Amino acid sequence: MKSASVSALLAGLGLAGSGLAAVLPQVSPLPDPNSLPAAADMTPKLPSLADRGLDVSVTYPEGSVSGVTLLGIESFRGIPFAQPPVGNLRLKPPVRTNTTSATINGQGIGPSCPQMYLSSGSGNEILQLVGDFIDIPLFQTVTGASEDCLTLNVQRPAGTTASSNLPVLFWIFGGGFEFGTNAYYDGISLLTQGIDIGEPFIFVAINYRTGGFGFLGGKEIKADGSSNLGLLDQRLALEWVADNIAAFGGDPTKVTIWGESAGSISVFDQMALYGGNITYKGKPLFRGGIMDSGSVVPAEPVDGVKAQAVYDAVVAAGGCTGNADTLACLRALPYETFLNAANSVPGIFSYNSLALSYLPRPDGTVLTDSPHILALNGQYAAVPFILGDQEDEGTLFAVLLDGLSTTEKIVDYLSEYYFFGATTAQLTAFVNTYSTNIADGSPFRTGIFNELWPGFKRVAAILGDMTFTLARRAFLEISSLTNPSVPSWSYLGSYDYGFPILGTFHATDILQTFYGILPNYASGALQTYYINFVTTGDPNQGAAVKMTWPQWSENQQLMQFFSGSASLLDDNFRNSSYQYLIDNIDIFLI
Secondary structure, eight states: OOOHHHHHHHHHHTOTTOTTOOOSOOOOOOOOTTOOOOGGGGOOOOOOGGGTTEEEEEEETTEEEEEEEETTEEEEEEEEOBOOOOGGGTTSOOOBOOOOOSEEEOSSOOOBOOOOOSOOGGGHHHHHHHGGGGGSGGGOOOOSBOSOOOEEEEEEETTOOTTOOEEEEEEEOOSTTTOOOGGGOOOHHHHHHHHHTTOOOEEEEEOOOOHHHHOOOSHHHHHHTOOOHHHHHHHHHHHHHHHHGGGGTEEEEEEEEEEETHHHHHHHHHHHGGGGOOEETTEESOSEEEEESOOOOOOOOTTSHHHHHHHHHHHHHTTOTTOSOHHHHHHHSOHHHHHHHHTTSOOSSSTTTTSOSSOOOOOSSSSOSOHHHHHHTTOSOOOOEEEEEETBTTHHHHTTOTTOOSHHHHHHHHHHHTOTTSOHHHHHHHHTTSOSOGGGSSSTTOTTOOOOSTTHHHHHHHHHIIIIIHHHHHHHHHHHHHOTTSOEEEEEEOTTTTOTTTSSBTTTHIIIIIIOOSOSHHHHHHHHHHHHHHHHSSTTSSSOOSSOOOOHHHHOEEEEEOSSOEEEEESOTTHHHHHHHHHTGGGOOO
């Protein structure tokens, strides 16, 4: 794992077992001259607790479901949208549920899909670093997982009826395409904010297959027509919404899809599936997208070298090597055996880091080409979108990579784990666009501080940019050229500036934007912008906002959110690195 020195460093820094130890100066942003009002002005006011626990039910075209009312929100959980993907349906595209007259008990928490292990060995160092952020779903251990997991949750304001015709927000969780569950994403905070600002809506959170259950590649998978199953799960859930959400009071013509991390990448993939065809029964499945930390990820084919190596490793770990039909063997394995085999390959919190074992890959049918090719060719659904990142996306993923202290070592790492088609000269040229000066690295704007190991801040900057921050700018630029009339907005989250070692790291937006539980400006402002977008298609229209968020194409500016203010930022930072990425995009295939 090449991280033997991390524990010693943590102990030396006073961080062993103490995530928020004040071992480094914590610098707050200087007040902006255009600073915005304090968070208290926009903090959601929760309804009275008097109506908690009331039973409620809905009959919809495919069945009926019972739910509960809590804090003025009605919740219906664990609604199946596909047949259980077990037995012969394991590693197969999802199949629609059969209409049933039985009432589903939607009052509890539905099962989660099988998970990859969070981490092994030195992964504990990451948990120590995140400290008080440990409640972010990314770091939670999922219990009660089952293959029978293709369910969704519907939440709505109490009193909503079938004639309410409310807009719909469709949530896709993140987790590196390896883990995650809708059980950790309750929409009550968002829904109460919507009620509070006079813009009620319906919230839908789905499960989809991850890891080897949802994104196994290989030539055998491609020949079977069973690639990108997690994306197909998401698409089938969208079709379920189109067919059934009206009964819950939602308007199927006003669906916005939203995701974070792998969920954010999935939002673009849903825009690009089947060459950009999002039509179902003659109507589009969604009208807008919100992407938090992820968009276009150039990828090698589903039957390419990387995906085949993962497939072969899973086959070997499952004891299926030598079988005439290895895929049939995997399908027939006991659940625990297949789970362990699928999890035998490196996970995201390992030395492989963002060189993921499982991710969406072009297969010629579902994803007809690499996502970057689809974007460049305009083969995606051109809907309005919001796309943004955290300021320090790469720090979390660089923690375990100690030893990459020189340009040569970074190049060797990228060549061995990430970009097989790139030459040493090409990768060297790219890495050299990043300064060796500690002060220039990530977490950004922190001077000489936060250098966890020699080269950490430089590697963190590279990983964050190539996967998230500069990839974001690339899609915004491509979109503005291929579809100039389609509006887009972009942001940079800097609300955790000063957090030791990691800064405003990947997934911290979950606390701010999704849960809204931190009492600061960023939480309330972001939720209001997002709810406006869900309701009107424009983050500035609807409930009042304190600052106009300009479309990115106007002056290529980001909205930069701090904990107590926001300001506009020119989207031209680290431009030499960006230009190299965009000019050589074909070599950066994961």
